[in-house]
Amino acid sequence: MTDLSTLRFFRTPAHSCSYLEDRQASTLFVDPQATLSPELYSELSLLGFRRSGDYLYRPHCDQCSACIPARVRVSDFQPKRRHRRIRKVNDDLVVNREPARFTRELYSLYADYINQRHGDGDMYPPSEEQFTNFLTCDWADTQFHCFRQAGKLRAVAVTDQLEDGLSAVYTFFDPHLPERSLGVMALLWQIEQCRRLQLPYLYLGYWIHQCQKMSYKSQYQPLEILRSGAWKDLPDKD
Template identity: 45%
Template sequence: MTDKQKPTQHIKLYAGPTHACGYLDDQSSVSVFADPSLDFDNLLYSELSRLGFRRSGNHVYRPQCASCSACWAYRVLVDKFQPSKSQKRILKANQELELYIVPAQALSKDYQLYEQYINHRHQDGDMYPPSFQQYEEFLFSDWCESLLVKALDGQGQCHAIMALDILDDGLSAVYSFFAPQSPYKSLGTYLILKTIEICAAQNLPYCYLGYYIKDCQKMNYKGQYLPAEVYRQNRWQSY
């Protein structure tokens, strides 16, 4: 721990309500939240990320279910990552897109893309139906320094967006969304691959991809980005 990093050993955790798991059938889910009264910043959040925590809006949380430990925080080892043949094809197929990295702001034009994505891809999820308030409270934070990576075509049309949090040892992918009818393919994969490239360009060792769940199709795709580590049994382990 450097002098700038804040100790986390005395942080109070509060358990949220038990609810049906959104990823595994017949499972209940509980998350613990870091004390919301803390003076959060990116350094403290970085420390908590190394303990398996994530951010949603202003809240920092980690799954802590009594009868299940299927959610593993997942981070790609940037300096060792080599895209697979299929990932190289995705990069090549989308090479006409231009990336723009901007400070995170909740803008109505970006929300329109988010709304299209949720309405088309996630009508069975917690984020449906979408609203601008829900979009703003989910992706953005009063205290966290974040970025938006936007993929635009030659006419300036935005096809995909990745929201990223800045950590002291990497970038954390908060969420990505894209135009459902875009002619460009595999945009979710494309955004992750470009995020790993951004980490490499900034000499950041890790790209955090949230929680990996082996038995959930919505969450096990992260295992395609290797080599990586998962946080389980209170330590980072090679995956």
């Protein structure tokens, strides 16, 4: 176990929040010069940290605590009727694990997804450099799980292996196939992958009740959230 007291952390200046209007955000991140590893990553995930590229970070805002770390408790997850329907619709998808690296095929799907779904966000416009710096990492155990239909790439779940689970880093998919609900399908598959690997948790990043783009995570119950230093169940209101 790492002595976390020896780590240095840095905080970004306040900037406009990407999720909630009229709020200022700040981010705490681990010293980039520190020796990072999957083991340290696992320890910090228990404290609500996430990975972006080679960096480990978590929100650290002065007057807001809306971003709440969340994870699915895999052993107790029961798919809802909607989830079962989405699985059936996507029965023809084949999933393969591929190296976490830039390829033209992967980037083409990524760029199409960002252009169509996030044209108003801070990830627009997409670039090859952004793809590599955001999704790949020199020290993490990162996996690209590629979903194909008759050989055609339809979705990619970028997943990090942790000691007690998988971390769902990012998912991008064909934005022209809304009837498939590919984002939901990728998340359901990652929950099942945790089961196959006998890992107890799928880490989903931050649940934000006030933000529709992030509040969807409460659909995957039981969802545990990190509050006051402890992981607790989020009540299921469905």
